[in-house]
Amino acid sequence: MSMSSNRRRFAAFLAVAAVLLGADVTVAAEEAVVIPPPEIDEAAGSGTETAIFAGGCFWGVQGVFQHVKGVESAVSGYAGGTAKTAQYETVSTGSTGHAEAVEVKFDPKQVSYGRLLQIFFSVAHNPTQLNYQGPDRGTQYRSVLFVSDPQQRKVAERYIDQLDKAHAFPRPIVTKVSDADGFYPAEAYHQDFLTLNPTYPYIVYNDLPKIESLKSLFPASYRSQPVLVGKTKG
Numbered sequence: 001m002s003m004s005s006n007r008r009r010f011a012a013f014l015a016v017a018a019v020l021l022g023a024d025v026t027v028a029a030e031e032a033v034v035i036p037p038p039e040i041d042e043a044a045g046s047g048t049e050t051a052i053f054a055g056g057c058f059w060g061v062q063g064v065f066q067h068v069k070g071v072e073s074a075v076s077g078y079a080g081g082t083a084k085t086a087q088y089e090t091v092s093t094g095s096t097g098h099a100e101a102v103e104v105k106f107d108p109k110q111v112s113y114g115r116l117l118q119i120f121f122s123v124a125h126n127p128t129q130l131n132y133q134g135p136d137r138g139t140q141y142r143s144v145l146f147v148s149d150p151q152q153r154k155v156a157e158r159y160i161d162q163l164d165k166a167h168a169f170p171r172p173i174v175t176k177v178s179d180a181d182g183f184y185p186a187e188a189y190h191q192d193f194l195t196l197n198p199t200y201p202y203i204v205y206n207d208l209p210k211i212e213s214l215k216s217l218f219p220a221s222y223r224s225q226p227v228l229v230g231k232t233k234g
Contacts, residue, residue: 030126030134030206032213035168038159041114042151048072049108051116052079052146052180054099055125056133060207061102063194064124064214066226070110075103075229076193077185079146086184094138101146103183111221113152117145117159119221121173123213128171134206143173146180153177191229 055061058076065074078086081098085091091098104116121127125143126134133141147153156177164173185191193200194207215222 032123032210032217033121033169034217035118035122035163036166037118038114038155039162040155040158041112042108042155044108044112046109048105049113050148050180051104051106051113051152052101052148052183053104053116053120053124054079054101054142054144054146055120055127055175056100056129056141056143057136057202057206058100058102058186058190059193059203060210061100061120061124062192063207063226064119064210065102065104065116066192066195066228067211067214067223068106068111068116068119068218068221069223070107070221071104071116071227072107073103073105073227073229075183075185076190077101077103077183079103079180079183080144080178083182083184088187088190091140092138094140096140098140098184099142099144100140100186101144101183103185114155114159115218115221117156119214119218120145121159121163121168121175122217123210126169127173127175128169130174143175145175145177146183147177148180153179192226195226195228 053061062074062076065071078091078098079101081096085096090096127143131139131142145156147156160173160175194203197203
């Protein structure tokens with residue numbers, strides 16, 4: 001069993017303990033932060049655009065983007081390493097260069113890259129945590145934006161600078177911006193994990209509150225029915 005699996009099971013154990021002790025598990029381990037939108041954004045183009053987001057365990061990041069209007073697909077996977085090492089147990093060693101990531105395909109006429117960035121930083125993860133998210137530790141849980149083109153890079157870098165200058169978070173943002181150089185879908189059992197396992201303690205404690213925060217903070221961007229990998233393939 002990998003260290004990553006052990007940590008997630010330990011996090012699930014803590015969530016169960018919290019329930020038994022009467023704690024309010026509707027409060028996320030990492031709460032959402034209200035932040036301004038990007039000062040610059042991409043112009044709405046035609047066709048489908050792709051962006052890759054890494055921000056801790058891909059279960060929650062995928063779940064958030066699957067509930068965003070204009071997102072056509074959100075696939076959990078690995079980015080930053082090679083195809084040879086793109087397997088969960090190997091990535092979980094933290095030695096592959098991979099980060100758990102989510103490839104998002106979206107319609108820029110319905111949702112902009114800048115809005116996806118705002119949701120990513122506000123709701124999907126905590127961008128001030130270096131090489132970890134909540135209970136998950138290791139470089140595979142680092143915060144990275146894998147950009148598809150120079151325009152995405154410009155928007156991403158300017159937004160990070162904007163948020164840091166505005167002191168939107170209590171600590172500096174550690175999110176890196178890197179060129180997308182390969183994305184490898186994760187194993188089938190990781191896909192749609194949040195939707196398929198809504199009572200799994202790790203999901204209840206760490207991820208379901210993110211969906212509620214998306215609905216509360218971004219009501220115009222929220223859709224109740226997620227776009228699922230299983231349905232897309234079907």
